[in-house]
Amino acid sequence: MELFSSFAPSSFDFQMALLAIILMTLGTLYVLGFLSFNLNPWKKLPQGSSFIGDFIGFHTAMKAGKNGEWIRSRIRKYGPVFKSCVMGSHIAILTGQSGNKFILTTSDGIASDDAPAVTTILGRKSLIGVEGSRHKLLKGAVMNMLKPERLQKFIGEMNSSIQRLLLQELEGKDSVKLVSLSRRVIFAVTCTIVLGLPEDSVGENSLRLEDLLTTSQGLIALPFNIPGMLFAKACKARAKICKVIYNIIMARKLKMEEEKTCSQDDIVASFINIRDEEGKPLSDEEIVDNLLTLLIASNDTTSSLLSMFLRHLGNDAHVYNQVFEEQKEVAKAREGSPVDGKLIWNETQSMKYSWRVAQEIMRFSPPSVGNFRIATKDMKYGGFDIPKGWRMLWVASPTHNDPDIFEEPEKFNPSRFEGPSIAPFTYVPFGGGVRICPGNGFARTTVLLVIHHLLTNYRWTPMIHDEPISTNPVPFPAMDLPVKLHPIVDKFSS
């Protein structure tokens, strides 16, 4: 008791002192916290909407070809950077010129999307999923094969192949579905030119377009390999294609061994011949994955551009007449000249108006909406935190429809591509930075050649007025673009 009473006053002092210290500490922490919150601008991204709402909203908009509008409505509400759940997981959507630039050019902390659907469908060794020196090696081989100098070598073969295919498809017909036609022609040209297949090996008994389309759908399916589900069908179709590609590689390797050299100068030979920094060749799996990647990357995108171009020509008489005049001039100028690769190359380069129409089509309806990446470490952008492991999405349509970049963006105006070049990372149908599309020139050449041969041999009338567009995830006329065909008898008088 004495002990207690003797301590009583000092215990009170002690308690008061303790209370004062606690209050001071809390006060200091509050002030520091307040200051650090205000001094450190990094904060969480604005939420785009609810998890379910975003998922359903985005997919409904995509089906209706309005995914660009859906994203723009979010930008109006939340600003140029926000988070969303468009594919069922957290995603930071970065838009505008700086958003595109950030995602497309940052290598430290941003890597390719490693979603199971992507790695299973394209393959673990696809150049789309690998980074650093492996990406450089594979991309270098593809760029080398698709650069203008090389395309000039193929262009004669591409041209005659397209002429033959169109004749086969259209001769004697009075109607045709232009989307299916575009898909078949692009598929055949990609298989023969990129894979170096003989024309008769593209069809029922070998590489089938249906299998490629089913495989591509796997990229956007829920990755459950359950029989009957889309993803399982995609995996099965993929296996069929890979078997054919594998046989092509084996046959080519055998031929190269027998001949002690390679008479065919194509991408297959190029993949077989390249060596990495240790002098090692690519594995068979790596070659299969990358040939399949090229087929998938080329097919839907280029068919979309061609189909949307043909749809536009059917709806817009003014643009049709100008494209037709340009193509007629090219055909007229060729009369009597020996047709070789150089001439055809120069002709495609002279189709300036037609290509501007294609550019404007891609501004309105980019064949590739954009793409995902993954944050490999905590990132900061525009004052916001993007945590490690989050997906990031760049999208083409916000800058393509920005009135500060493209005057009156709602107007179809190919002449906007005439002037001085457009600011970098604002017009991005082929992406940008280290992952820029290597197939730009190939797509341009193929589309222009098909347009040339179609327009100089046929006129057509759409059977559905202003056919709607469906985007799943690539834009196409929703009803296959059926048209009535009218062969042109005298090419130069009409």
Ligand code: HEM
């Ligand atoms: C109109 C036609 C095409 C469009 C609009 C298009 C669009 C794109 C875009 C936007 C990217 C970049 C994706 C990203 O940043 O992740 C890309 C990448 C790619 N494209 Fe294309 N593409 C087209 C045709 C082609 C063709 C014809 C080929 C091959 C013959 C091809 C092969 C590739 C490959 C291999 C990549 C991946 C590049 C890499 O990861 O480094 N594309 N394409």
